[in-house]
Amino acid sequence: MTSKTALLTHADCLAHVTPDGHPEQVARLEHVLYALQPLEVARITAPLAADDDILRIHPASYLAELRRASPSEGHRALDADTWMSPGSLDAAFRGAGAMVRAVDMVLGGEAPNAFAAVRPPGHHAETDTPMGFCLFGNAALGVKHALDHHGLNRVAVVDFDVHHGNGTQDLLWDEPRALLISSQQIPLFPGTGRASETGAHDNILNLPLPPESGGAHMRREYQHKALPRLRDFAPQLIIISAGFDAHADDPLAQLNWSTEDFAWLTAEICEIAADVCQGRVVSTLEGGYDLNALSASVRAHVQELMKAAT
Template identity: 65%
Template sequence: MTTALITHPDCLGHVTPEGHPEQVARLERILEALEGKDVILVKAPLVAEDDLLRVHPKSHVEAIRAASPASGKVQLDADTWMSPGTLAAAHRAAGGAVRAVDLVLSGEADNVFVATRPPGHHAERETTMGFCLFGNVAVAAKYALDHHGLKRVAVVDFDVHHGNGTQDLLEDEPRAFFASSHQYPLWPGTGAAHETGPHDTILNVPLPPRSGGAVFRREYEEKVFPRVRAFKPDLILVSAGFDAHRDDPLADLMLETEDFAWVTERLCDLADELCGGKLVSCLEGGYNLYALAESVAAHVDVLIARGAA
């Protein structure tokens, strides 16, 4: 079988101010690093509004649309900007995550990496935040549950920042399990271990600054993987942020590229064990361009190897 890579040129049209960490060059460098790899290239479609409305109220979707500028840039919050190309990019990012679910559940691909931007895991129900407009992975999770009729979906987020948006969007959904490992304390300040959600379907694994790969791996083996296994998901979704890398400028969790390859291998193991290998990975953070490209390439290399096995 095979690995699919979902992306779209529109995601290069989301332009942020000079010096902003979530820049066009992130996706350019990723696509350069993935060029020539054994993947099926799929263009991300525009998300259907009905799919956004599975997790966001109509007021949020309409507010984003109304804020879209005809020229220049507008600032939505302390960190999040829109340019004339942002709305299409955001719709492609969410639509790409939904398309990825279709591909793995139809058997057209074993696993998928969605290389789009802007990211999504900080977007709350009615709040843009942390470079994010829509909750891409949460949209995909609800789509898998409601449209495809899956019984359970698990989301694992290894971005260095807490996936507060995904938690907010999924914590009331008992069919979805969400695990987030993240540096703590660190922006956005959420993600304490006691945040477990009304259905005990939230697992937060705060990691101290500079804890490094050994601690990261131990916490996944002792906490994250057993909880995913116990939940018995029909599909595993991954919020793949690479800003926990030791060279990233926004945090200092001190992971190496090999740690991202390791966690990808172990998540693929779980997908093979629990749900026929069905795994969708969506790009989140990662802001050192070299470390990001190298880490994504390692992540996708594992997906390719596991898809071909």
């Protein structure tokens, strides 16, 4: 096994082009990759997911509808926020493929942990509904792949994107082998993520955070609620939906986290992973829309993964 964190990405993820002014833009990934360029990670080409991978979480009718909607030129709106260009479907298949490959690498002993630098993001995509910039539920796919292909019994997701991962919640609602822990600003799009939403098997923990609360409030919530729950679950793999739009500089929300807060939270997750699952962590990029804050926070996140890998 290499001692290096695996970084999975593909140029196809730069070919998902949204209309001018859209926050989920090509420049997001360009800035992330530039920030990560100096780091000594194992660089892995993200494969295309197979249809069978996607069908672990989405029905065949959904995949067929996305293929029908994929434009040959220009842009096509799937809803007010979610767009496709000619390169979008391949980008989404690369994002899903990156998650499958990352899970395989970490569980197969090829890498201690991994980060998928991909777009479009995934955690808003519900079972048969694209939304919130997302087409495929990458984090939930990683869970199902680990459970059903690798035979794990317990997989946890920690989603710290500022927007609630309603798609991941929808896809894992009735999955007793999975624990979803999600912190998000409330009220905010998509309007879900209240503490009363606990899953069919008490397998979901939502941490609503009020607007204008900062990193100190977040740290208390995680220390008192989320991290003990994660440790008690003793997952065999931890998947992170790594959104960085809770940063104080982000234009789409009103939390006030710092780059250091993302580093702290990543380190705390990795510490639990070291204790309960041999450090096995797979992280995938979700939101983050201030380019400088995004790139700095992703770099801090990956640096913590690297520290945990040594």
